[in-house]
Amino acid sequence: MSEPEPPSAPRRRGRRTGGEDTKAALLTAAREVFVERGYEHATVRAIASRAGVDAAMVNHWFGGKEGLFAKAVLQVPFDPSAIIARLIDGPADALGERVVRTFLSVWDATDGGQFSALVRSVTSHDGVATALREFFVNTLIGRVLAAIDADHRELRATLIATQIFGMGIVRYVVRFEPFASIDAETLVRAIAPNLQRYLTGDLG
Amino acid sequence: MSEPEPPSAPRRRGRRTGGEDTKAALLTAAREVFVERGYEHATVRAIASRAGVDAAMVNHWFGGKEGLFAKAVLQVPFDPSAIIARLIDGPADALGERVVRTFLSVWDATDGGQFSALVRSVTSHDGVATALREFFVNTLIGRVLAAIDADHRELRATLIATQIFGMGIVRYVVRFEPFASIDAETLVRAIAPNLQRYLTGDLG
Numbered sequence: 472m473s474e475p476e477p478p479s480a481p482r483r484r485g486r487r488t489g490g491e492d493t494k495a496a497l498l499t500a501a502r503e504v505f506v507e508r509g510y511e512h513a514t515v516r517a518i519a520s521r522a523g524v525d526a527a528m529v530n531h532w533f534g535g536k537e538g539l540f541a542k543a544v545l546q547v548p549f550d551p552s553a554i555i556a557r558l559i560d561g562p563a564d565a566l567g568e569r570v571v572r573t574f575l576s577v578w579d580a581t582d583g584g585q586f587s588a589l590v591r592s593v594t595s596h597d598g599v600a601t602a603l604r605e606f607f608v609n610t611l612i613g614r615v616l617a618a619i620d621a622d623h624r625e626l627r628a629t630l631i632a633t634q635i636f637g638m639g640i641v642r643y644v645v646r647f648e649p650f651a652s653i654d655a656e657t658l659v660r661a662i663a664p665n666l667q668r669y670l671t672g673d674l675g
Numbered sequence: 676m677s678e679p680e681p682p683s684a685p686r687r688r689g690r691r692t693g694g695e696d697t698k699a700a701l702l703t704a705a706r707e708v709f710v711e712r713g714y715e716h717a718t719v720r721a722i723a724s725r726a727g728v729d730a731a732m733v734n735h736w737f738g739g740k741e742g743l744f745a746k747a748v749l750q751v752p753f754d755p756s757a758i759i760a761r762l763i764d765g766p767a768d769a770l771g772e773r774v775v776r777t778f779l780s781v782w783d784a785t786d787g788g789q790f791s792a793l794v795r796s797v798t799s800h801d802g803v804a805t806a807l808r809e810f811f812v813n814t815l816i817g818r819v820l821a822a823i824d825a826d827h828r829e830l831r832a833t834l835i836a837t838q839i840f841g842m843g844i845v846r847y848v849v850r851f852e853p854f855a856s857i858d859a860e861t862l863v864r865a866i867a868p869n870l871q872r873y874l875t876g877d878l879g
Contacts, residue, residue: 591798604852626853626854626857629851632854633841634838634841636840637840638841644797645804645808647812647833648808648829650830660878661873661878675868
């Protein structure tokens with residue numbers, strides 16, 4: 472920065488034109504709006520307006536609302552639409568395996584750093600949990616379950632959340648051995664059949 | 676209290692004789708020692724000494740080290756030995772069902788309040804995670820797995836931790852619906868077969 476700002480300088484001074492500073496302002500505005508309104512009621516227009524950025528830039532930089540949520544709240548730079556497409560593309564009876572492998576590979580790439588940060592923010596802000604539910608249950612896993620025409624989609628999505636979040640907690644937060652250090656493919660083999668049951672099995 | 680203490684009064688002034696104040700001092704000392712030394716290296720003698728209490732009182736009030744850990748760190752007033760005995764007592768192929776029902780009933784009794792507190796303390800103190808691993812993996816689930824002569828006990832115990840912790844996170848921390856409000860027996864039916872696989876099934 473060429474000119475140091477006073478600590479309390481307002482961040483919103485009309486439309487921004489580009490660069491890292493603008494991206495950071497968009498991410499901050501996105502976190503605020505997602506936490507205030509939840510995932511579904513947050514709009515790209517409201518987030519862009521709060522950051523003083525043209526809404527078109529959100530699509531250009533983050534691939535729309537989903538990608539912005541992934542980067543701003545989950546703090547994982549992935550494109551949810553691409554992930555969903557990749558999960559759906561393949562036999563339904565190996566879907567559990569693809570889901571476990573995808574989460575492990577995204578998280579292992581940064582040693583689970585973002586997952587720990589997400590757990591801390593979830594335990595301290597109610598709004599994060601609400602936004603996370605709408606994104607995970609309705610958007611991410613919800614769309615996968617819709618693609619295979621599953622019944623009881625909301626219950627299945629939340630059961631899947633128990634296994635995915637539990638995997639993240641034990642591998643990256645409490646780091647219980649041997650689970651924390653074991654190779655990902657051993658975990659895929661151990662966990663995939665359980666996730667498959669939540670996706671397509673009889674829930675009793 | 677008849678005499679107010681100055682705020683910085685030392686807490687350890689020789690052997691205590693009884694009452695709520697003494698119990699509170701024991702719980703504080705227990706938390707400190709478990710976090711500093713882990714579950715296995717913490718001794719009842721060291722905890723009692725730090726609190727200025729006779730070690731025999733730990734057994735009298737909390738049923739020994741396990742019960743003290745449950746009350747001080749897990750903040751659940753249950754007797755782990757009794758729980759283990761109850762889990763082991765019954766057919767091995769319904770063990771998953773007993774484990775899920777036991778955790779849900781202990782947590783549901785206080786709307787998961789202690790589980791939320793545990794998650795917060797785990798994310799902020801490394802020592803809590805270490806003590807929790809030793810207690811959960813080696814003592815609680817480890818003894819259940821030993822009773823059924825399971826192979827790969829440490830891996831199984833950590834897989835079980837993913838499902839149990841994930842269940843707690845989704846029901847009591849992020850409170851995803853319908854999972855957070857649904858009756859416990861529906862969850863027992865949905866989750867028990869998955870837990871049973873981690874206890875006795877082929878891990879791939």
